[in-house]
Amino acid sequence: MDMVEEVKKSELELLLDNESFTHIPKVGDLVKGKVLSTKGRQIKIDINGLMVGVVRGRELYNESEIYKNLEDGVEVEATVVDAENENGEVELSFRHAGQKRAWKDLSELSNSGEPITVKILDANKGGLIVRVGHVQGFLPVSQLAPEHYPRVTGGDKQKILEKLKSFVGQDVRVKVLDVMEDDGKLIVSEKAVWEDEQKNVIAQCKVGDIVAGEVSAVADFGAFVKFYPTGTSVPLEGLVHISEIAWQRIDHPRDTLKVTDNVRAEIIGIEGSKIFLSMKKLSEDPWVNVTKRYKIGDWVEGKVVKINPFGFFIELDQDIQGLAHISELSDKPVEDANKIAKIGDTLKFRVVSIEPAEHRLGLSLREDREDKDEAKEAMPEAQAE
Numbered sequence: 001m002d003m004v005e006e007v008k009k010s011e012l013e014l015l016l017d018n019e020s021f022t023h024i025p026k027v028g029d030l031v032k033g034k035v036l037s038t039k040g041r042q043i044k045i046d047i048n049g050l051m052v053g054v055v056r057g058r059e060l061y062n063e064s065e066i067y068k069n070l071e072d073g074v075e076v077e078a079t080v081v082d083a084e085n086e087n088g089e090v091e092l093s094f095r096h097a098g099q100k101r102a103w104k105d106l107s108e109l110s111n112s113g114e115p116i117t118v119k120i121l122d123a124n125k126g127g128l129i130v131r132v133g134h135v136q137g138f139l140p141v142s143q144l145a146p147e148h149y150p151r152v153t154g155g156d157k158q159k160i161l162e163k164l165k166s167f168v169g170q171d172v173r174v175k176v177l178d179v180m181e182d183d184g185k186l187i188v189s190e191k192a193v194w195e196d197e198q199k200n201v202i203a204q205c206k207v208g209d210i211v212a213g214e215v216s217a218v219a220d221f222g223a224f225v226k227f228y229p230t231g232t233s234v235p236l237e238g239l240v241h242i243s244e245i246a247w248q249r250i251d252h253p254r255d256t257l258k259v260t261d262n263v264r265a266e267i268i269g270i271e272g273s274k275i276f277l278s279m280k281k282l283s284e285d286p287w288v289n290v291t292k293r294y295k296i297g298d299w300v301e302g303k304v305v306k307i308n309p310f311g312f313f314i315e316l317d318q319d320i321q322g323l324a325h326i327s328e329l330s331d332k333p334v335e336d337a338n339k340i341a342k343i344g345d346t347l348k349f350r351v352v353s354i355e356p357a358e359h360r361l362g363l364s365l366r367e368d369r370e371d372k373d374e375a376k377e378a379m380p381e382a383q384a385e
Contacts, residue, residue, distance in 0.1 A: 024083070025047065025051075025080045025083065025090060026080060026083055027080050027081060027082065027083060028079065028080060029079070029080045030077055030078075030079055030080075030101075031047055031053070031077070031078060031079075031080060031090075031092070032047075032075060032076070032077050033045035033046050033047040033048070033053060033075070033076065033078070034046045034073055034074065034075050034076075035070050035071065035072050035073060035074045035075075035076060036052065036072065037072060038070055038071075038072070041056060042054055042055065042056035043055045043056075043070060044089075045076065045078065045092065047090060051089075051090055052089050052090070053078060053080075053089060053090040053091070053092040054085070054087075054089045054090070054091060054092060055078055055092045055093065055094050076094075077101065078092035078093060078094055079092065079093045080092060080093075081093045102132075102133045102134045102135050103135065103179065103181040105133065106132065106133075106135060106176055106179045106186060107179050107181075109175075109176040110176040110177070110178070110179050113175055113192075114175075115173045115174065115175055115193045115196075116132065116173070116174060116175075116176070117171050117172070117173050117174075118130040118131060118132050118137070118139075118171065118172060118173075118174055118188065119131055119169070119170075119171050120139075120167050120168050120169060120170050120171075120172060121136070121168065122168060123161065123164035123165045123167065123168055124161070124164075125157055125160065125161050125164075126138075126140060126141060127139050127140040127141045127142075127143070127144075127164070128144075128164060128167060128168075130172070130174070130188060132176070132186060132188065135186050136186070137176075137186035137187065137188050138185070138186065138187055138188070139172070139174060139187075139188050139189070139190060140187065141160070141164070142191075143177070143187075143188070143189035143190060143191045143192070144190050144191060145190045145191055145193070145194035146191075146194065146224075146237050148167065148172075148190065150163035150164060151217040151219050151224070172190050173190065173193045174188040174189055174190050174192070174193060175188065175189050175192040175193055176188055177189045177192065191273075194273070195272065195273040197234075198234070198236065198273050199273075201229055201232050201234045201236060202236065202270065202273065202275070204229050204230075204231070204232065205229055205236070205267055205270060205275065206267065206270075207267050207268060207269060207270060208266065208267065209229075209266070209267045210264060210265070210266055210267075210282070211225075211227040211229070211238070211264070211265055211266075211267065211277070212227060212262070212263070212264050213225040213226050213227030213228070213238075213262070213263065213265070214226055214227075214260060214261070214262055214263075215257050215258065215259050215260060215261040215262075215263060216237060216259065217259065218253050218254050218257055218258065218259060219253070220242075220252065220253075221241060221242055221253075222239050222240050222241040222242045222244070222245070222253055223239075223240045223245065223253045223257045224237050224238070224239055224240075225237065225238050225239075225240055225263060225265060225277055236275060237275070238265070238267065238275035238276060238277040239274070239275070239276055239277065240253075240263075240265055240276075240277045240278065240279055241276070244268070244276075244277065244278035244279060244280055244281070245257065245279050245280060246279065246280050247280050247283070247285055247286055247287065247319060247359070248286075248315075248318070248319055248320070248321055249313065249321050251306065263279060264279070264282055265277035265278055265279045265281075265282065266278050266279075266281045266282055268281065286319035286320060287320070287356045287357075287359050288356065290320060290354060290356050290361065291354055291356060293317075293320070294316070294320070294351050294354060294361065295351065295354075296351050296352065296353065296354060297350065297351065298350070298351045299348050299349070299350050299351075300316055300348070300349055300350075300351060300363075301316075301346060301347070301348055301349075302314035302315060302316045302322065302346070302347065302348075302349050302363065303315045303344065303345070303346045304341050304342065304343050304344065304345045304346075304347070305321065305343065306343065307337050307338055307341075307342070307343060308337070309326070309337070310325060310326055311323055311324050311325040311326045311327075311328070311329065311337055312324040312329070312337060312340075312341065312363075314347075314349060314363055316361070320361065321361075322349070322351075322360075322361035322362065322363040323360070323361070323362060323363065324349055324362075324363040324364060324365060325362065325364075328352065328362070328363065328364035328365060328366055329364075329365050329366075330365065330366065331366055331367075340365070347365065348365075349363035349364060349365060350363065350364045350365075350366070350367070351363060352364045
């Protein structure tokens with residue numbers, strides 16, 4: 001073997017050892033190369049000095065500006081759409097490369113948790129459609145920050161949709177929650193950004209703190225109160241559940257509270273970014289001394305405030321309500337409580353049970369059986385007189 005052959009063999013071995021040479025790009029691969037020429041409506045790219053790729057037609061264009069006005073020698077990325085076209089070149093796409101890069105960037109954002117600003121494109125009953133770079137994503141209702149959450153009384157779906165549509169065109173800050181490139185799905189969260197911003201402020205709150213704030217929303221299940229922790233200018237929002245508004249039973253929070261009302265409440269729970277408040281804890285529990293005000297067997301005057309299939313809710317005073325079960329409305333079976341009385345009627349009831357710890361007091365319109373027996377026994381004597 002002469003010297004020339006040995007040199008050629010050595011060069012061939014080096015080429016074979018070159019990873020770039022042994023890895024032949026296939027469809028779907030993302031490759032890097034340097035621009036050779038930008039003539040006409042096509043761009044030719046040198047791929048590792050071993051093959052030439054071409055980007056042409058609609059694959060030349062992308063929504064971003066990065067592929068416009070390219071100069072020779074600039075390094076670019078492109079996606080292989082055909083390993084060999086009619087000219088023996090590798091057919092490439094900037095458009096697909098941009099999409100791959102976009103999904104890669106989204107995965108990195110998901111891992112880092114870095115907030116980004118997105119524009120709201122549209123809305124449906126489940127949430128908001130947003131655009132993140134070149135990818136369309138979804139912001140579910142459950143992932144909205146409190147200020148944007150559609151608190152609609154009764155959960156009217158049409159009103160919820162109207163509220164969501166009012167956000168179209170706005171920019172919001174979100175975190176990337178879930179990236180599913182294969183399915184083309186992207187989920188983002190505004191609430192996650194809000195929670196991070198609230199952490200330092202919430203850390204200054206503790207169970208037992210008394211706060212003063214303003215009712216910001218009223219729902220079927222309770223009322224939201226916006227307040228400022230001592231020494232901060234960042235507002236927080238807590239929920240006063242309907243059961244924590246007052247000691248007495250209320251049918252709906254709006255019967256007691258309205259938006260802009262100023263209230264005081266005690267923090268009774270903190271779960272992550274959720275703060276739970278109680279208004280009733282700031283007043284004495286009237287049921288503690290209920291046995292001093294009412295005794296079993298007493299006849300008391302009460303007003304019917306609600307009628308249910310199982311009986312009457314009776315207001316004895318501003319703090320105490322009792323229940324007259326349908327079985328206690330008459331000595332005879334009652335099928336419809338509405339035939340006995342109507343809301344607003346004032347009747348005399350007999351106290352039949354008192355359970356202070358459970359906040360329950362039972363009432364009856366029926367006479368006590370012992371009283372009846374005594375009346376029967378006394379009747380002959382009365383007639384004799």
